[in-house]
Amino acid sequence: MKITGLQTYVCHARMRNWIFVKILTDQPGLHGWGEATLEWHTRAVVGAIEDLAELVVGEDPTRVEHLWQMMYRQHFWHGHGIVRSTAISGIDLALWDIVGKVAGLPCSKLWGGPVRDFIRTYCHLGGGKMEDFYETRADDARRFGELATKAVEDGYTAFKSMAVPPTMPLEGLQPLRTAEAAVAAMRGAVGEAIDIMVDCHARPSPAMGLKFGKALEPYGLYFFEEPCWPECLEGLAMINAALTTPVATGERLTSLDQFRDLFARRGCEVCQLDLTHCGGFTAARRIAALADAHRIALAPHNPQGPVSTAASLEFGFSQPGYIICETVHDDVPWRQDVVQEGFTLERQGRIVRPNLRPGIGIEINEAEVKKHPFQQELPQRVFYQDGSVGDW
Numbered sequence: 001m002k003i004t005g006l007q008t009y010v011c012h013a014r015m016r017n018w019i020f021v022k023i024l025t026d027q028p029g030l031h032g033w034g035e036a037t038l039e040w041h042t043r044a045v046v047g048a049i050e051d052l053a054e055l056v057v058g059e060d061p062t063r064v065e066h067l068w069q070m071m072y073r074q075h076f077w078h079g080h081g082i083v084r085s086t087a088i089s090g091i092d093l094a095l096w097d098i099v100g101k102v103a104g105l106p107c108s109k110l111w112g113g114p115v116r117d118f119i120r121t122y123c124h125l126g127g128g129k130m131e132d133f134y135e136t137r138a139d140d141a142r143r144f145g146e147l148a149t150k151a152v153e154d155g156y157t158a159f160k161s162m163a164v165p166p167t168m169p170l171e172g173l174q175p176l177r178t179a180e181a182a183v184a185a186m187r188g189a190v191g192e193a194i195d196i197m198v199d200c201h202a203r204p205s206p207a208m209g210l211k212f213g214k215a216l217e218p219y220g221l222y223f224f225e226e227p228c229w230p231e232c233l234e235g236l237a238m239i240n241a242a243l244t245t246p247v248a249t250g251e252r253l254t255s256l257d258q259f260r261d262l263f264a265r266r267g268c269e270v271c272q273l274d275l276t277h278c279g280g281f282t283a284a285r286r287i288a289a290l291a292d293a294h295r296i297a298l299a300p301h302n303p304q305g306p307v308s309t310a311a312s313l314e315f316g317f318s319q320p321g322y323i324i325c326e327t328v329h330d331d332v333p334w335r336q337d338v339v340q341e342g343f344t345l346e347r348q349g350r351i352v353r354p355n356l357r358p359g360i361g362i363e364i365n366e367a368e369v370k371k372h373p374f375q376q377e378l379p380q381r382v383f384y385q386d387g388s389v390g391d392w
């Protein structure tokens with residue numbers, strides 16, 4: 001069996017261009033789907049996949065680890081830069097999809113699953129609609145309460161918000177009170193049985209991240225995400241040690257050694273590896289083993305497209321440490337037209353039952369994808385009041 005070609009399909013979905021990877025083989029009807037979405041770097045990833053094709057076309061697609069080693073290590077440069085690691089991830093997911101199809105088994109079963117009966121999912125406030133999630137001002141507490149109510153009405157038992165405003169490396173009391181009011185409004189709206197998460201988007205400095213974390217402690221957040229830059233392991237470890245609220249991070253890490261250092265310093269309690277950036281299933285399974293040794297939970301980052309979601313679920317049904325699946329469902333109204341999924345979503349509680357189809361269980365509607373060609377992503381740029389550059 002041989003790989004005969006790699007194709008990329010770019011599908012513009014407002015905030016992101018989803019990049020789907022299709023691996024073709026010389027076996028009639030046998031192909032694999034992966035995803036390599038990297039917002040604001042779409043053309044670079046598509047080019048990186050073209051560069052990697054040289055290494056894998058003509059090879060046996062079921063030798064996934066061998067191909068992963070080639071993609072990561074050959075031609076001198078290692079594959080942990082975000083563009084190439086995303087390209088490798090998309091190809092790796094598609095290779096595992098092929099292995100599952102060859103075996104006639106869902107990927108989770110290839111790895112000894114399913115390890116659970118269902119997976120709980122969580123949404124972004126507004127279901128992933130850009131305006132609701134990213135552009136609701138942190139000082140609009142009433143709106144946070146409304147959107148929280150809506151998430152619960154939609155069946156979710158957990159949701160994530162961006163209730164922490166951008167701040168300079170040091171600011172006073174006001175942004176803390178703003179964040180506190182937004183979280184209080186959400187907690188007041190949904191009660192204590194619902195899990196609330198706050199994503200800081202690595203906006204704060206470690207000092208500000210700690211202050212926000214302390215201010216939000218009384219609200220019992222399920223987790224507190226990226227309270228400072230991922231590069232600042234001392235800051236993450238300091239905040240994680242100082243809070244009862246579990247710190248979550250990992251979506252921007254792209255190699256096993258970065259996760260090793262994060263875990264060794266106890267920078268988090270929840271590892272948010274991204275299957276489309278960290279090196280695909282092959283790398284994710286190594287990262288999960290490391291996390292398991294530290295009893296760190298897994299909650300993969302997944303605001304991307306439908307292949308990424310299916311991949312996160314396959315991974316989750318094979319990993320005991322997996323706690324919840326991030327999802328977006330309302331980013332574009334035609335999301336479900338692009339994909340046929342193998343898993344079953346129960347609206348009440350928004351839980352997912354295992355995929356029964358081989359591989360990652362999805363088929364992409366190529367004609368539908370072609371209706372949404374590449375468009376430049378909308379810029380998301382932050383400047384502080386004094387005009388200096390901030391983090392989005």
Ligand SMILES: [Mg+2]
Pocket residue numbers: 199201225226251
């Ligand atoms: Mg995040």
